[in-house]
Amino acid sequence: MNRAHLNMYLLLAMSLCISGCFEQAPPSGFEAVEPAEQDPMRLGCPNLIDTYRLSSAQEHNRLLKEPTNGKDYSYFIISSLVADQAYNYSLRMDRNHFISKAQELKNSDPEKYFHWRENAVRLSKTYSAKNLADVLQYGSAYEQQGQFHVYGCSKGWVKIQEIETSATDTKSEQSFIKQDDVWLARDKYGNLLIRTISYQQKPGWTFWAAGGAGTRLIRINDQWDKIKKASDANFTTTWTEADLPTITKPVHDANECHLSENGILNLNQNLIHSGLTIERFSLNRSTIKDGACTRASILIGFTSSNSAQANSTIQALEKDPVVDTVEILETRSENEKLHYQVQVNLRVGQ
Structure with a gap:
């Protein structure tokens, strides 16, 4: 038997096998419809x-x-x-x-x-x-x-x-x-x-x-x-x-709350060179709350001889690249000197 005849018989056998699967009539509601074309x-x-x-x-x-x-x-x-x-x-x-x-x-x-x-x-x-x-x-x-x-x-x-x-x-x-x-x-x-x-x-x-x-x-x-x-x-x-709202990746280790140590050091040096008397420079590092780093801040106390010098210093702090905001917590006059307490909030990730 040549290959052409063998293929013909194989196709016929497959067709008979497939058709044999449908000798039973389908239940009501399961009648198939063949496409018109x-x-x-x-x-x-x-x-x-x-x-x-x-x-x-x-x-x-x-x-x-x-x-x-x-x-x-x-x-x-x-x-x-x-x-x-x-x-x-x-x-x-x-x-x-x-x-x-x-x-x-x-x-x-x-x-x-x-x-x-x-x-x-x-x-x-x-x-x-x-x-x-x-x-x-x-x-x-x-x-x-x-x-x-x-x-x-x-x-x-x-x-x-x-x-x-x-x-x-x-x-x-x-x-x-x-x-x-x-x-x-x-x-x-x-x-x-x-x-x-x-x-x-x-x-x-x-x-x-x-x-x-x-x-x-x-x-x-x-x-x-x-x-x-x-x-x-x-x-x-x-x-x-x-x-899908974006969120920041949750933090688990306080070491992931990065601080720019060099940036903070530069900020401190700029204060010293401004001519002010620095009474306090206290860094509050970030902690973890609800999977995120809290904002680090620096509590600064300084004495100025006049308000213009103090205002200039505060403006310089606000423009510092590691600073987000500056809050004035206290001002008082004593012995012809102006005393300031300010909180410097650092940028997230700084």
Whole structure:
């Protein structure tokens, strides 16, 4: 038998196998609709590209493999078909819900929020498995993307998954490999239909393998699920960086509260050279409060011979690069001298 005839028989066998999966009529409400106009290369295949509304009813269907929290992810989006061989899809949160969860994280754990926001912004710009894992390390991801393989089509259904898991026969108490074949279709309302056909794998004969040794599939049951077509437009509005308030990185070690020792030394030297009599120069270093450095300050007491000299000194302090503000705490006249107590508040990070 030449190769051309062999390929023809193989394609015929695959077609018969796929068609054989649908000898049972679907229950009411799960009738598939084939597209009116079909690509000759995709006969019997549905058009799945659309957005669907998730609910808690879909948390454990086999389409999504891992249990999905319907309270978090609101939309299931099939976005594109790649070379007739795979569908790109994504799970997406409602925008308002995403922003609300971000605010909760910010209030409950500012440090975790700081790292989460940094990674969430990065993921929104460049989607990758690594960036997604970085986000999930600290909180929730607005969107998770994936891909389904196209195995074949029949009567408006497309097979997109073969999931193998270990199972146990309750009667014989023997373990076996369970195979779940997941098929997708659309109904007349545009809803996404999900049919999961479960099989028990057993040793058997097949012409696919050398020597005929292969696997027989013993049908166990069928499971039917449905995800409704999204009727709202909220999924089209995505979040922006402005929706996630920025915060400074929380501080845990007082050594992170930096002071410019040289800047403070220069400030002290400028006071001495101003001609004033310095009575007090006391530095209050930063401490940590609510994950942030408190503002460091210097309490300065000096004596001046006249108010003009004192005012000039205060103005010079206000212009110093390490100074944020200057507060006059006390002024008094004694023995023909003016005595000042001022608090110099240093800039954050100085």
